[in-house]
Amino acid sequence: MRAPHSDLPLALDEVSLRAGETGILDRISLTIRPGAPTLIVGPNGAGKSSLLRVCMGLLAPTAGGVSWGGRRDARPLRRAFVFQRPVMLRRSVAANVAYALAQAGCPRRLRALRVEELLDSVSLSGLAARPARSLSGGEQQKLALARALARDPELLFLDEPTANLDPAATRGVEEIVRAAAGAGIKIVMASHDLGQVRRLAGEVLFMVRGCLREQSEADAFLDRPSTPEAAAFLRGDIVL
Numbered sequence: 251m252r253a254p255h256s257d258l259p260l261a262l263d264e265v266s267l268r269a270g271e272t273g274i275l276d277r278i279s280l281t282i283r284p285g286a287p288t289l290i291v292g293p294n295g296a297g298k299s300s301l302l303r304v305c306m307g308l309l310a311p312t313a314g315g316v317s318w319g320g321r322r323d324a325r326p327l328r329r330a331f332v333f334q335r336p337v338m339l340r341r342s343v344a345a346n347v348a349y350a351l352a353q354a355g356c357p358r359r360l361r362a363l364r365v366e367e368l369l370d371s372v373s374l375s376g377l378a379a380r381p382a383r384s385l386s387g388g389e390q391q392k393l394a395l396a397r398a399l400a401r402d403p404e405l406l407f408l409d410e411p412t413a414n415l416d417p418a419a420t421r422g423v424e425e426i427v428r429a430a431a432g433a434g435i436k437i438v439m440a441s442h443d444l445g446q447v448r449r450l451a452g453e454v455l456f457m458v459r460g461c462l463r464e465q466s467e468a469d470a471f472l473d474r475p476s477t478p479e480a481a482a483f484l485r486g487d488i489v490l
């Protein structure tokens with residue numbers, strides 16, 4: 251059952267993150283609202299993963315504040331996160347999903363049916379009995395998505411879910427993301443694939459060196475970037 255409150259809008263107010271002397275995020279303010287997927291783009295090391303972790307509540311900012319639906323408590327009841335290299339439990343594909351359902355509080359008598367539905371939704375029904383660790387990279391990402399969807403999230407954070415996948419596996423993952431977005435789940439996803447931005451994004455957050463340089467609608471970002479760094483990034487120039 252869903253909690254009555256909403257985690258949206260997600261708001262960051264002057265958020266900075268440091269690790270010792272290293273600045274990772276620098277005074278980021280933004281608001282994420284319901285709607286089409288928000289893609290976080292920028293060069294390697296720009297801070298995309300760190301920003302996702304702060305948005306999920308996995309990392310506390312060194313300065314500034316984060317709120318979900320106006321609340322500052324970080325209980326991630328309606329949020330889920332898929333890591334770039336998800337860790338599979340040493341059990342079957344179905345058991346990985348069943349575990350996620352149990353963690354999410356799904357009653358035992360409903361779990362078998364939900365496992366079937368979730369595996370079907372990520373096209374893994376045929377592999378239900380396989381050890382999860384024997385899956386290919388693309389299949390593991392799909393299973394990680396099924397586990398995340400088992401939480402019935404309102405907000406789903408994805409950290410470069412297609413970074414190491416070939417085009418066919420990328421398409422499979424993107425179809426799941428598109429279906430989740432179509433079902434009303436707010437997707438916030440790091441990517442450095444501009445083709446993916448074109449295919450999936452409603453909105454773009456463009457980051458360079460820990461700073462948020464643009465938050466714009468995807469078409470505007472792609473056609474009329476407002477900063478020289480974004481224009482260079484879109485041209486394929488090296489942006490440091």
Ligand SMILES: Nc1ncnc2c1ncn2[C@@H]1O[C@H](COP(=O)(O)OP(=O)(O)OP(=O)(O)O)[C@@H](O)[C@H]1O
Nearest residue numbers: 269272273274292293294295296297298299300301
């Ligand atoms: N715990 C930490 N201690 C020190 N530096 C860190 C720590 N975590 C991240 N960083 C640094 O912060 C910067 C941002 O890292 P982050 O992984 O968020 O970037 P990214 O945009 O996701 O990169 P990539 O595209 O390569 O995944 C990097 O320079 C990274 O080395």
